[in-house]
Amino acid sequence: MTPRVLVVLFDGLRPDLVGPATTPHLHRLQQQGVVLARQRTVYPSETRVALTTLVTGAQPGGHGIVGNGYLDRTFDAPRYIDTADDHAVAAHDEATGGALVHAPSLGEVLAAHGRTMAVLASNSTGATLPLNHKAQRLGHLTLSGHARHLATSAQTLAALEARLGPLPAAEAKGTPDLAAQKWLTSAFLDVVCPELRPDVAILSFSEPDFSSHYSGTAARETLRAIAFVDAQFGRVLDWWEAEGRSAGVQLIAASDHGHVTAHARANVAEVLATAGLRCGSPGEPDLDAVLIPGQAGALYLREPSAEIVGRAVAAMMEAPWCGPLFTAPRTDTLGIAAGSLSRCLVFGEHARAPDILFAYRADDRLDPFGLPGGTWSASWPLGLGIHGGLHEKEMASVGLVAGSAFKSGVVSQTPSGIGDFAPTILSLLRIGQPKGMTGRVLHETLATAPIELPPVTKHAHETAAGAYRQRLLHVSVGNAAYIDHGTAEAW
Numbered sequence: 001m002t003p004r005v006l007v008v009l010f011d012g013l014r015p016d017l018v019g020p021a022t023t024p025h026l027h028r029l030q031q032q033g034v035v036l037a038r039q040r041t042v043y044p045s046e047t048r049v050a051l052t053t054l055v056t057g058a059q060p061g062g063h064g065i066v067g068n069g070y071l072d073r074t075f076d077a078p079r080y081i082d083t084a085d086d087h088a089v090a091a092h093d094e095a096t097g098g099a100l101v102h103a104p105s106l107g108e109v110l111a112a113h114g115r116t117m118a119v120l121a122s123n124s125t126g127a128t129l130p131l132n133h134k135a136q137r138l139g140h141l142t143l144s145g146h147a148r149h150l151a152t153s154a155q156t157l158a159a160l161e162a163r164l165g166p167l168p169a170a171e172a173k174g175t176p177d178l179a180a181q182k183w184l185t186s187a188f189l190d191v192v193c194p195e196l197r198p199d200v201a202i203l204s205f206s207e208p209d210f211s212s213h214y215s216g217t218a219a220r221e222t223l224r225a226i227a228f229v230d231a232q233f234g235r236v237l238d239w240w241e242a243e244g245r246s247a248g249v250q251l252i253a254a255s256d257h258g259h260v261t262a263h264a265r266a267n268v269a270e271v272l273a274t275a276g277l278r279c280g281s282p283g284e285p286d287l288d289a290v291l292i293p294g295q296a297g298a299l300y301l302r303e304p305s306a307e308i309v310g311r312a313v314a315a316m317m318e319a320p321w322c323g324p325l326f327t328a329p330r331t332d333t334l335g336i337a338a339g340s341l342s343r344c345l346v347f348g349e350h351a352r353a354p355d356i357l358f359a360y361r362a363d364d365r366l367d368p369f370g371l372p373g374g375t376w377s378a379s380w381p382l383g384l385g386i387h388g389g390l391h392e393k394e395m396a397s398v399g400l401v402a403g404s405a406f407k408s409g410v411v412s413q414t415p416s417g418i419g420d421f422a423p424t425i426l427s428l429l430r431i432g433q434p435k436g437m438t439g440r441v442l443h444e445t446l447a448t449a450p451i452e453l454p455p456v457t458k459h460a461h462e463t464a465a466g467a468y469r470q471r472l473l474h475v476s477v478g479n480a481a482y483i484d485h486g487t488a489e490a491w
């Protein structure tokens with residue numbers, strides 16, 4: 001029979017928080033499938049960027065969602081798109097003639113082959129939409145655990161509420177987001193799976209990301225949220241072990257990024273002022289540089305000449321918070337500003353790309369909960385969880401595949417990425433990989449006759465200017481390259 005695929009996402013779950021004590025059910029599945037021990041997300045390590053890569057199999061420069069927020073300068077007046085706002089995202093899609101996402105998305109590819117996809121997500125509205133942004137037009141099911149206006153269709157939601165009770169109200173900030181996870185899991189197990197039988201389903205839990213942001217990476221509340229979503233996953237796993245696996249359902253569990261802890265405050269505007277540039281937030285008047293809010297450093301300049309980019313970068317590189325930094329390409333690997341690397345090295349080259357893309361400097365110090373990974377931040381409360389940069393604990397993400405199509409009880413040390421799931425899913429469904437889907441099929445995980453994998457290689461890209469130096473580590477499987485992590489320091 002044609003295998004069906006279920007993808008279960010745990011927003012912001014660090015792989016080192018998966019284990020028998022913290023996530024007994026995920027741990028149980030680890031024994032039955034292939035653990036992707038070197039799984040990485042994309043950069044910037046932000047939810048909406050990574051989830052778009054998950055469903056397109058394309059890098060940010062390929063799909064165009066280059067940050068959780070970005071400026072689109074292809075309009076007469078640059079437009080700021082905050083992808084947290086699903087209305088703004090939908091309006092941008094319309095204004096660009098349907099070209100919000102530049103690579104074909106899983107929902108569209110499946111629909112073109114007469115297949116269906118269902119999305120059940122408790123993430124923010126802006127993170128739910130890109131999982132299948134054309135769902136309404138395609139006639140595919142989307143259910144948001146929090147926003148009823150995202151449901152496709154309203155009638156399906158009404159029918160589900162009649163059986164399962166109303167959609168839970170959103171939790172106050174800082175309260176673990178639990179009720180929606182339970183409602184969506186019930187919707188999947190009781191109705192979507194047995195009755196609607198989509199070819200691919202994505203069940204996406206907003207935790208532990210929410211709790212890590214508001215309580216800390218391994219705070220009591222966060223561990224409680226992890227245990228809760230793992231218990232919901234346990235309900236799915238009980239069904240899968242009882243009937244799903246033997247019915248040919250392939251199961252993928254993943255997270256979109258990790259988390260580190262904010263430990264020091266960065267002031268970008270103050271540093272750019274020393275270079276004679278007035279920097280502020282989108283919408284402020286008379287700016288030389290727009291800093292996109294959030295942890296992924298993105299600066300758009302009014303006049304992005306090599307001279308001005310160079311002046312801004314030189315000032316930034318003297319600041320203690322300046323991590324790895326990327327500008328438009330000057331050579332294959334170097335950016336136009338001294339000390340910067342090319343944006344192409346982080347697969348971020350796109351018309352929407354910022355003139356200066358940078359990560360805040362991060363290190364391996366232990367956070368208040370004993371977990372390694374700390375960073376500077378421009379805005380986030382110190383001591384709490386954050387992500388968006390290039391630290392290994394932000395880039396490392398959960399990856400696990402299981403089912404009759406996959407090997408069992410294996411830990412894979414072959415590098416892999418969040419963009420490899422879409423091509424692997426299409427391969428399971430015997431659908432060809434569309435142009436623009438640049439991830440690779442995870443052949444090493446498949447139970448079928450082994451194929452010889454291309455060699456795994458490592459390559460460090462390094463550059464320096466003055467007392468600043470940075471290093472970006474790539475790992476590759478043949479032509480498929482992944483960003484392992486990046487660092488910067490003063491020396």
Ligand SMILES: [Zn+2]
Nearest residue numbers: 011012047256
């Ligand atoms: Zn996330």
